[in-house]
Amino acid sequence: AEKMELESVEDTLNKYIPPAELTEVKRILYGPEFLRTLQIEKQAGDIANNEDFELAAYEMPLSQNPRQVKIGLIQNKIISPTDAPVSTQIHSLHERISKIAEAAALSGVNILCMQEAWTMPFAFCTREKIPWTDFAESAENGATTKLCQELARKHNMVVVSPILERDETHGGVLWNTAVVISNTGAVMGKSRKNHIPRVGDFNESTYYMEGNTGHKVFQTSFGRIGINICYGRHHPLNWMMYGINGAEIVFNPSATVGALSEPMWPIEARCAAIANHYYACGINRVGTETFSNEFTSGDGKKAHKDFGHFYGSSYIASPDGSRTPGLSRTKDGLLVVAVDLNICQEISDKWCFRMTARHELYADAIKQSTELDYKRDIVYENSLSFLH
Numbered sequence: 001a002e003k004m005e006l007e008s009v010e011d012t013l014n015k016y017i018p019p020a021e022l023t024e025v026k027r028i029l030y031g032p033e034f035l036r037t038l039q040i041e042k043q044a045g046d047i048a049n050n051e052d053f054e055l056a057a058y059e060m061p062l063s064q065n066p067r068q069v070k071i072g073l074i075q076n077k078i079i080s081p082t083d084a085p086v087s088t089q090i091h092s093l094h095e096r097i098s099k100i101a102e103a104a105a106l107s108g109v110n111i112l113c114m115q116e117a118w119t120m121p122f123a124f125c126t127r128e129k130i131p132w133t134d135f136a137e138s139a140e141n142g143a144t145t146k147l148c149q150e151l152a153r154k155h156n157m158v159v160v161s162p163i164l165e166r167d168e169t170h171g172g173v174l175w176n177t178a179v180v181i182s183n184t185g186a187v188m189g190k191s192r193k194n195h196i197p198r199v200g201d202f203n204e205s206t207y208y209m210e211g212n213t214g215h216k217v218f219q220t221s222f223g224r225i226g227i228n229i230c231y232g233r234h235h236p237l238n239w240m241m242y243g244i245n246g247a248e249i250v251f252n253p254s255a256t257v258g259a260l261s262e263p264m265w266p267i268e269a270r271c272a273a274i275a276n277h278y279y280a281c282g283i284n285r286v287g288t289e290t291f292s293n294e295f296t297s298g299d300g301k302k303a304h305k306d307f308g309h310f311y312g313s314s315y316i317a318s319p320d321g322s323r324t325p326g327l328s329r330t331k332d333g334l335l336v337v338a339v340d341l342n343i344c345q346e347i348s349d350k351w352c353f354r355m356t357a358r359h360e361l362y363a364d365a366i367k368q369s370t371e372l373d374y375k376r377d378i379v380y381e382n383s384l385s386f387l388h
């Protein structure tokens, strides 16, 4: 029997914490400044109802000189079963996401980001090559990029489209890549996943290597954006480099399951937003994906056919330390958030984390620590000196 999943942490707080305490609990958990809930545009609300996805919209606190943009995040389940033809699986997702993008456009979204490898099941757990490698497409002119170009032009919004990329220029190798499409419809470029997991059933290193595009930041019409794909969120230096390159918003398109990472999820993007003075956006897929053939997790337990529950819970964290509530843990959703990019500079001037970061100190120390003959700087009590 399928396990009953908790709908959302916020629903549980709202249901069980008495109103008198709830405000204070939320202030402590979600941040000092209260978010404003935005009215859902009627037509967008109708699409969400008809298509059965959650639509939540908020405005984050404003600075003295606001430079507001609206971010949209989409989290979703796969539609077709994993043994359907590849083209059917991709097509069904194209249709679904186009409808959600329509609701995003009606909600005034300027920059829209989908989840990691959004055109496919997260099949890397299986270690099988066929049919999963057939989901790979050219970042520059694959069918998914073409669709996103249409969406970008039609809705005048920047689209960040994370896909499994096939790089024809370099022998057709695969990458885990986010394609950035301008609101004009032009492909601005791509950003590849820098850190590939070797944990749990995330057997991605069987398929593609660590990315080689560095920490590109894209100057779009609606602000400077970077993309730190999934497992990269466990690496503070990865987050930091997008900040150093001037990002005002960093997206973290992800695919991660409850048993592995859920306690880390609300913390990591939020810490990154605070430490780097930018907005950080966590996006995670939802649902349980089942495969035809059993696979093992290398833990002595029985072989199984599913990856476990992808818990959604997409959210946006502000440089001021606050965050939005998460989307559902079980349902498809669109999170629309109006953010003020000027908050990045305002908070940087207030807290001075960038100014006080001492990067030159760490640059030298980290460089030395990678040398073969490096000696760790540990101080021993004299009597224990034989431990050296």
Ligand SMILES: NC(=O)NCCC(=O)O
Pocket (backbone or CB within 6 Å): 116, 197, 199, 202, 229, 230, 231, 232, 254, 255, 256, 257, 260, 261
């Ligand atoms: N997609 C991916 O990198 N997942 C790894 C697991 C995690 O980072 O939570």
